[in-house]
Amino acid sequence: MSKLREPLPAKLIFSVFGAGAEILNKAISLCENAWHGVEMASQLLPFDMTDYYKEEFGAPLLRRFFSLKGLVSQGVLKDVKARAAEFELRYSDNGKRLFNLDPGLITLERLVLATGKNYSHRIYLGDGVFADLTLIYKNGSFQPLNWTYQDYASRETISFWNVVRRAYHKELKDNGLI
Numbered sequence: 001m002s003k004l005r006e007p008l009p010a011k012l013i014f015s016v017f018g019a020g021a022e023i024l025n026k027a028i029s030l031c032e033n034a035w036h037g038v039e040m041a042s043q044l045l046p047f048d049m050t051d052y053y054k055e056e057f058g059a060p061l062l063r064r065f066f067s068l069k070g071l072v073s074q075g076v077l078k079d080v081k082a083r084a085a086e087f088e089l090r091y092s093d094n095g096k097r098l099f100n101l102d103p104g105l106i107t108l109e110r111l112v113l114a115t116g117k118n119y120s121h122r123i124y125l126g127d128g129v130f131a132d133l134t135l136i137y138k139n140g141s142f143q144p145l146n147w148t149y150q151d152y153a154s155r156e157t158i159s160f161w162n163v164v165r166r167a168y169h170k171e172l173k174d175n176g177l178i
Contacts, residue, residue, distance in 0.1 A: 009071035081114035
């Protein structure tokens with residue numbers, strides 16, 4: 001039986017939101033210490049396209065997207081999500097999280113997020129974690145899908161992930177992987 005080929009490594013990315021810049025910076029620092037330093041980060045953005053988290057986090061909420069330095073195996077997503085959930089739990093107050101930390105991966109073809117919520121288009125990875133195909137790369141840019149969250153489908157967010165993808169592509173080339 002032939003051995004299956006490991007796919008190209010990916011770029012580890014995150015979304016973090018919470019009630020203020022200070023708590024977002026704490027979550028980002030936790031990620032830097034657990035994995036790698038931040039390579040790129042978006043500006044602080046309002047997180048106002050849903051009221052789903054208002055009861056837990058209050059309002060107004062801020063969000064930041066960021067990528068980490070280096071490359072990771074695509075197989076790490078489940079473990080990274082578990083570690084991110086540990087951070088959320090450790091930094092909670094009376095059962096309410098202070099930040100929401102969602103990891104994902106960028107590859108040449110797609111942006112995938114890790115989630116604990118099942119849905120028809122999500123693939124189960126194990127241990128309560130699902131992979132959510134959020135954006136696909138087509139015609140020179142990431143493209144949203146029918147189920148892509150509105151904030152991930154925004155022009156500003158897609159522009160940021162396109163910049164991250166270009167740096168990732170260069171890193172693959174510089175490492176002789178493509």
